[in-house]
Amino acid sequence: MPNVRPTPTVRRRRLGEALRRYRNSAGLTLDTAAEELGWIGPKLSRIETANGHIRPEDVSALLALYGVEDPEVFAALEALAKDARKQGWWQTYSGVVAPAYADYISLEFDADSVREFAPLLVPGLLQTAAYARETIGAGAMTRTPEEVAALAEVRQARQAVLTRPDGPLRMWAVINEAVLHQRFAVRPTTMREQLRRLLDVSEMPNVTLQVMPLDAPPHPGNAGSFSLVGLPGPMPDVVLLENLIGASYAEGTDEVQTFADAFERIVAAALPMDDSLALIAQMEERSRDK
Structure with missing residues (x-):
């Protein structure tokens, strides 16, 4: 039996934060609110x-x-409470998926949009299996080959949100051109297949791709990568920030708005969509000649 957590933490946290926000707006203390409902203890x-x-x-x-x-608030928060105990498909990988990563997958699973600036790697939702294995293996320095393979499977499974029948995730990704020049010595065709994958997913109506050119002017993305996750209904957006040792979230309204404004400037500095796809196509064609 896999060692799974009974509740997706990120859902409980979102629900708790929303309830606390509405309680504060009503001017009620914890004790007063609990007493009104006849609840005992903490x-x-x-x-x-x-x-x-x-x-x-x-x-x-x-x-x-x-x-x-x-009524939209009632429906959204009641749904969070109902789903809080549900175990997602990723729980079967609990031996290799860190709690923070599981939280993000849960968040992504519930989201209706993701806006991502990717200066170092192709976004996980757009990666081929080979690209995922290569890049995970390079970054997960303490992982066994079996764990790397499992994490690559997780990354591929996450991509189902882009084609889910009850409303596919809308994704807008801005990828640094330098990422597209990456080479893989062990399997030279990896980048060619990845470029082809980007061209294929760009045909999906819910996916927007742009390339940040090497000669782009200074822009907010120079500070690093981030993913802006849009949640349905009244739930506030969340920003994911990642590094080698883990992930953190920006969830305050002002913080999230800062990243939303930054993404707009990043989009403005990047190549238009048609020019971006033309560049990717040229690079994919050149890679076939090598």
């Missing part, structure tokens, strides 16, 4: 700090107490 505190479960009907009771009237 139940509400545990819910708001993502350390406790809550039933959808209790979510409705809290929102009513807080004076929330928007």
Whole structure:
């Protein structure tokens, strides 16, 4: 039996933060709100700090107490409470998927859009299996070959969000041109196949691709990569920041808006979509001559 966590932490955290925000807006303390519902002990505190479960009907009771009237808010938060106990497909990889990565996959699974600036690698949702194995193996320096293969499988499985029948994820990716010049000595055809993959996914109506040219003017993306995850309904967007030792999130309204503004400037500095695809096609054609 795999060692899985009973609840996707990121869903509980989003729900707890939303409930705390509405309670504060209503001017109620934890004790007052709990007393109004006849709750005993630190139940509400545990819910708001993502350390406790809550039933959808209790979510409705809290929102009513807080004076929330928007049915969209009720539906979104009740759905979060209902889904909090669900285990995603990624839980079967709990032996190799770190908790922070599992949280992000859960977030991505629930999202309706992702805007990503990729200065170092092709975004994971757009990678071929060979490219994923090569790049994961290079970065996961303490992983065994079996673990690298499993992580590559996870990356491929994540891509199902782009074609899900109940509403595919909308993705807008800006990729640094330097990424497209990368070469792989062990398997020289890896980059050619990756370029072809980018051209293929660009034909999907929910995918927008741009290339940041090598001679682009200075832009906010010079500070590093980020993914801006858009969540449905009233839930606020979340920003993922990654490095060699893990990931962190920017979730405050002002912080998220900073990244949204930065992405707009990055888009403006990048090549237009048609020019970007023409460049990728030229590079793919040249790679076939080598």
